[in-house]
Amino acid sequence: MATSYVRPQADWNSDAYHRLSEPQYAWGRTLLKVLELKGDEKVLDAGCGTGRLTAELLDRLPRGQVVAVDASPNMLAKAREFLSPRYGGHVSFLQADITELPMIESLDGVFSTAAFHWVKDHRKLFRSLFMALRKTGWLLAQCGGGPNLARLRYAVSKLIARDPFVQYFVGWSEPWEYVDERTTADRLLAAGFEDVEVSLREAPVQMQSREDFIEYMRLMTLHTHVAQLPENLQTEFLNELADDAEKRGGYVFDYWRLNISARKPRWPRVSTGKVWKLQRE
Numbered sequence: 001m002a003t004s005y006v007r008p009q010a011d012w013n014s015d016a017y018h019r020l021s022e023p024q025y026a027w028g029r030t031l032l033k034v035l036e037l038k039g040d041e042k043v044l045d046a047g048c049g050t051g052r053l054t055a056e057l058l059d060r061l062p063r064g065q066v067v068a069v070d071a072s073p074n075m076l077a078k079a080r081e082f083l084s085p086r087y088g089g090h091v092s093f094l095q096a097d098i099t100e101l102p103m104i105e106s107l108d109g110v111f112s113t114a115a116f117h118w119v120k121d122h123r124k125l126f127r128s129l130f131m132a133l134r135k136t137g138w139l140l141a142q143c144g145g146g147p148n149l150a151r152l153r154y155a156v157s158k159l160i161a162r163d164p165f166v167q168y169f170v171g172w173s174e175p176w177e178y179v180d181e182r183t184t185a186d187r188l189l190a191a192g193f194e195d196v197e198v199s200l201r202e203a204p205v206q207m208q209s210r211e212d213f214i215e216y217m218r219l220m221t222l223h224t225h226v227a228q229l230p231e232n233l234q235t236e237f238l239n240e241l242a243d244d245a246e247k248r249g250g251y252v253f254d255y256w257r258l259n260i261s262a263r264k265p266r267w268p269r270v271s272t273g274k275v276w277k278l279q280r281e
Contacts, residue, residue, distance in 0.1 A: 010227030014078035016219040018050040021114075023205045027257055028053040028113035031142050032060070040064045041108035044132065046098045046141070047071075047115020051079030057111055058087050069094045069101070099124040103132040109140070116143035116260075117176045122184070126191035133264040139193065145258025146200045148178045149221065152253065155244040156225065165237060168228045175224045184258060193262035205253045213251035214238045221253065 032053070040063040045054045048068035058066050068083065068091055070076045076095050083091050096102065098112075099121055110129050119125045129139055153174070160169040179187075181198040188196045207213040217238055218226055226234050245251050 010223055011074045012072045012223065013219050014050050014072070014074040017075070018052065018078060018082070020216060020220055021049065021052065023203075023253075023255070024049070024114040025052050027142055027203065029056060031113055031140065031259070032056055032111075035060070035109075035111070035140055037061060037064075042067070042106070043109045043111055044069060044101075044103075044107050044129075046110055046112035046129070047118070048079050049075050049114070051082040053111075053113060054079060054083055054091065055086070058083070058090055061090070064090070066091045067094060067103075067107070068092070069096050069098060071095065071097055099128050101128045101132045105131070105134050107132050107137055108134060109138045112141040112143070114143060116141055117145065117148065117178055117258075120175075120177050122177055122179060122187050123190065126187055126193070130191045130193060130264055135264055135266045137264045139188075139260065139262045139264075141260040142257050143260075144176065144178050144256065145184065146178060146180050146256045147254070148176075148256040148258075149254055151248060152217075152221065152241070152245075155241055156222070159237065159240055159244075160225075164233060165229065168230075168233075172228070178256075179258065181258070184260060188260070188262045192264065192268070194265045195261070195263040197259075197261040199259045201257055201259070203255045203257045205255055207251040207253070210242050210246070210251060213245060214242050216253070217241060 037060050039061055041061060042065045043057060043061065044067045045057060046069055048054045048070050051068060054066055054068050066087075068076070068079050070079065073095060076093055080093050098115070099119060110133065116122065116125065133139070159165060160172065181200050185196050185198045188198075207216060218234070222238075222241075226237065229237055242251070
């Protein structure tokens with residue numbers, strides 16, 4: 001009978017993320033364009049990563065403040081190094097689980113991109129964000145959703161079910177929560193939000209070479225999977241996935257982005273007559 005092989009949980013390589021996160025940065029900048037700000041708000045960047053998008057948000061808040069939150073010590077250290085010299089007291093940093101924020105009705109808004117899908121309990125997440133917001137506070141977020149990375153995930157599921165990899169994934173479950181529009185909207189409404197709008201769009205990312213594809217898997221999409229394996233099997237694992245991608249037509253990550261917009265009501269919501277608006281893109 002196979003036994004589970006569990007390596008220590010891998011933290012992010014923040015230097016690599018800062019260098020390789022151009023797709024996430026581009027998606028976030030697009031999201032920021034729809035955000036209307038007065039410039040003096042207090043905003044939470046939930047899952048700030050290395051702070052590239054936090055800087056864009058801070059530029060929009062010359063009289064405001066951003067609380068940069070991430071669960072990863074490596075990410076937060078990189079964000080502090082990147083942001084503090086330029087923004088000083090306009091930004092503060094907090095290492096925390098965003099499903100258990102230590103804030104009660106103290107934020108004007110929550111912004112997040114490429115983070116929520118790393119949280120397994122979205123019901124708890126939305127309750128935490130709701131409690132942290134002031135009345136009429138807003139939530140604007142984007143994350144992976146629906147069939148995000150379905151092609152890669154299928155290839156991974158087949159690979160980890162056979163030797164020599166299977167013994168390292170006994171009891172394994174995916175580290176992501178990719179949710180559809182209806183489920184997300186229902187969870188937001190259940191948390192108490194109103195004016196809920198959710199949309200899903202395809203956003204594939206083409207890698208320029210096999211080497212780039214493997215590096216991106218190793219450091220970005222599959223870093224938790226790679227951490228489960230001993231070093232002598234990591235390269236074989238990634239090469240098998242690259243071979244599969246090549247057979248399927250190219251080194252493409254089949255990303256889908258779930259866009260989320262919602263608001264905390266001024267008064268407790270007593271009617272569920274208005275459900276949510278589905279935006280097709």
